[in-house]
Amino acid sequence: SQQGEEDPQALSIQEGENATMNCSYKTSINNLQWYRQNSGRGLVHLILIRSNEREKHSGRLRVTLDTSKKSSSLLITASRAADTASYFCATVISGGSYIPTFGRGTSLIVHP
Amino acid sequence: ETGVTQTPRHLVMGMTNKKSLKCEQHLGHNAMYWYKQSAKKPLELMFVYNFKEQTENNSVPSRFSPECPNSSHLFLHLHTLQPEDSALYLCASSPRDLGDEKLFFGSGTQLSVL
Numbered sequence: 001s002q003q004g005e006e007d008p009q010a011l012s013i014q015e016g017e018n019a020t021m022n023c024s025y026k027t028s029i030n031n032l033q034w035y036r037q038n039s040g041r042g043l044v045h046l047i048l049i050r051s052n053e054r055e056k057h058s059g060r061l062r063v064t065l066d067t068s069k070k071s072s073s074l075l076i077t078a079s080r081a082a083d084t085a086s087y088f089c090a091t092v093i094s095g096g097s098y099i100p101t102f103g104r105g106t107s108l109i110v111h112p
Numbered sequence: 113e114t115g116v117t118q119t120p121r122h123l124v125m126g127m128t129n130k131k132s133l134k135c136e137q138h139l140g141h142n143a144m145y146w147y148k149q150s151a152k153k154p155l156e157l158m159f160v161y162n163f164k165e166q167t168e169n170n171s172v173p174s175r176f177s178p179e180c181p182n183s184s185h186l187f188l189h190l191h192t193l194q195p196e197d198s199a200l201y202l203c204a205s206s207p208r209d210l211g212d213e214k215l216f217f218g219s220g221t222q223l224s225v226l
Contacts, residue, residue, distance in 0.1 A: 033214055042114065042202055042217030043155075088155070090215075098213045099145070099168065102155040 003027065004089040004103035012109045019076040021106040023089030024069075030092045032065060033100055034074050037086045046074075046087075051094070081112040115139040118203050118218035125193065126226050133188040133221045135203030143208040144186040145215065146178060149200040161186060162208055193225045 007022045023032065031050045035043040049056045049065045049072065056063050062075040076083055086107050090100035116137045125131050137144065146158040160168035161180040175197075177189040186203055200222050204215040 031212070035215075035217075040200070040220070040222065042116070042118075042204075042219045043215070044114065045214045045216065048212070048214050092213055097160075097168065099157060099160060100213060100215060101157070102147075104152070104154050 003091045003093065003101040004032070006087070006089055006103045006106045008106060009104065010107045010109075012111065013079060015079060015081055015110055015112050017079055017110075019079050019083070019108055019110070021074045021087050021108070023072045023074070023103060025072075025089075025091045026070065028094040029067075030094050030096075030098070032063075032072050033090045033092070034061075034063060034072075035088045035090060035102075037088065037105070039085075043088060076108075079108075079110045081110050084108060084110050114216045114218065116203060116205055116216050116218040118201075118221050120221060121219065122222045122224075124224045124226065125190070127193060127195070129193075130189070130191040132190065133201055133203075133223075135186040135188075135218055137184055137186075137203075137205040137216070139205055139207075139216060141205040141207050141216070142183055143206045144180060144183070145204040145206075146186065146188055147202040147204065149202055149220070150198075155202070158188075190223075193223075195225050198223055198225045 033048045034046045037043045060077045065072045086105040088105040090102045143162045148156045159178040179187040200220045202220045203218045
């Protein structure tokens with residue numbers, strides 16, 4: 001069954017603005033991961049945050065995790081046209097098979 | 113490049129054809145996966161192989177037949193497909209370290225069934 005659900009489904013912003021995407025999930029997790037997919041291509045792993053972590057940074061990316069609310073957010077600061085892509089969260093369930101389960105994704109368009 | 117190569121990139125086949133998708137990883141990983149990506153739907157896990165043994169079969173119809181001859185190669189054999197099987201088929205690999213299962217994806221095979 002689907003575990004993570006991204007929100008919003010689509011996001012359109014201007015270059016230079018920040019983009020925030022959210023992910024909610026239903027059961028306890030071992031870790032949560034964010035991936036990016038350019039149109040018609042494979043997914044690329046961006047960042048992994050474990051259940052005992054609250055925030056991680058990687059370049060212009062900031063990920064937060066709130067296990068009490070079962071939610072995570074991905075913030076892309078100072079967005080660029082090249083950030084245009086779909087972004088997916090994937091959860092690895094505690095006590096499960098350690099296989100990431102993906103949501104439907106957020107489609108981000110950054111206008112130059 | 114992610115170290116995971118899929119061929120072909122595009123495939124058009126009739127419902128009576130038999131074809132195969134190929135995936136090869138050069139990362140020394142022990143686990144390989146097939147996912148199906150259809151428009152407006154979450155990625156669907158199809159099969160997982162760990163050390164060449166199938167560990168997950170997510171209720172996939174028998175017209176999809178996986179094969180994993182070694183830890184570096186994964187195939188998906190297709191026969192008598194339906195138009196609703198048209199999708200992007202993604203292969204992925206991972207180290208299979210427990211608790212750190214980030215996946216490395218290939219670019220996918222865009223399949224169209226006529």
